[in-house]
Amino acid sequence: MTLADGIWQQMFTFDNYGELLTLVRNSLIVGVALGLVGGLAGVFVAMRDLPFAVHGISELSFAGASGALLAGTNIVAGSIVGSLVAAGAIGLLGARARDHNSVIGILMPFGLGLGVLFLALYKGRAANKFGLLTGQIVAVDSPQTGWLLGTSAVVLAALAVIWRPLTFASADPDVAQARGVPVRALSLGFMILLGLAVALSVQVVGALLVLSLVITPALAAARITASPVLLPVLSVLFAVVSIEGGILLALGGTIPISPYVTTISFAIYVGCRLAGRYRARRWGARRTTAQPA
Template sequence: MDRLISFEGLSELLAIPFVQHALLACAVLGLVAGVLAPLIVARGMSFAVHGTAELAFTGGAAALLVGVSVGLGAVVAAVIAGAVFGLLGLRQRERDSVIGVVLAFGLGLGVLLLALYSGRASNKFGLLTGSIVAVDSANLALLAVVAVLVLGTLAAIHRPLLFASADPEVAQARGVPVGALSVVFAVLVGLTTALAVPIVGAILVLSVMIAPGAAAARVTASPVVATVLAVVFAEAALLGGTVLSLAPGLPISGYVAALSFAIYLGCRAVARARA
């Protein structure tokens, strides 16, 4: 009987429009993040994702203060951050220092902008931890447009990008535009990170952008299989975290991070068992 009541309660929650919007947004984000995650791991850009998330948080805070769409502000700031990281941090040894400098500036500016905002505290909190209530039809439309743009661009450059990620020196010697691909890929990562910030928050965006790719890399060396697994892992963490967060009414970021971590540990266990 208790199970029936719980099931009925969950069905009622899933029928709420903003919950349906959130689930659709998570499904789209899981697809895009899962496709990008193996390349992010292969290119060693985990810290870049963290830096981009902080800059997306700054853009969202600025948009919140001005009174425009938070999603749009996050996207603009993330694209700028991705371009900066791509242009200034093309060399591996320079990338971390460039990201660290820009990240510190952006995070400090974002905190200042939130302090100047006099609106509801839940809006401030949502930028850091995510909020499914913030996903409305306008944000969902923006998410869909950016997702199509990211996936279309990635499909066009995937083969040379994969070559440049696996062996950049040889790729450059073969005439592959490694520098231009790095900038384009950094912008794609920035766009996707900006989409993740309103849903899971700037603090735990790594659980969506990194963990699925890192988990997939533990169980397969095939780029195609790793991409498929990363998409499945990202979808499971995002959709599962959203559903689990409905009853207690808490931010989904903790649930998404826990599921992503559990999937990663499971893949490590599988890899160890194989070894």
């Protein structure tokens, strides 16, 4: 057997695949919920230029999950606590963009170092440690499913309530504030919701690659549409396809789920970017030929 054959069998071994599908029913259900959360939150992450914040929150989420693993408590709950602490700190201490970056730059190494410390002290299964960094949704159990679905419902309900004013405040904060929109309160509220969304997404792709779920689908959708209706729809669609496709592919292999999710998400982005460029060139050619000589 060649090296390439060995790698291929590790990535795509579909023996007894039908039987294994019954073991990931919870994962597939949760994947749809997380696709909704990540896709919708990512729209505002892109509008407000907060991808760096997502990465900073994920580091504290990792620390919270690692601490919960060490303490023997619910990992999802620990991840949520860590994310909320980071999101609250960024929202309260970073009123300006430069302050945001400074706060995030301080939180990221602290959270990562704290998480590594907790994992070093943990004496349990190595797979549990690795899963916090690379995702472990294939092994989602019933208690975790309840936490993930419940938190997803809270985030989706809150986004539905503040969607219109948050869109206004994200597109033009100065005009929104002049019109009486509570821009600062909305910003803090969205950071809290973003913290919850990141904590949920960490359960899929791990702390290291969470951007592929929260930001990449939205940026891909933005490459092919500017419609305020179609943009979130496509963002959610791309996120769900990435998650569900990653779960189904990971089930047939022996490596973590995150490489599958991130590869699908990246492929969608590349496809949308190429489609956007083609459409832009075609539109430019039409305008040139339509101009009078």
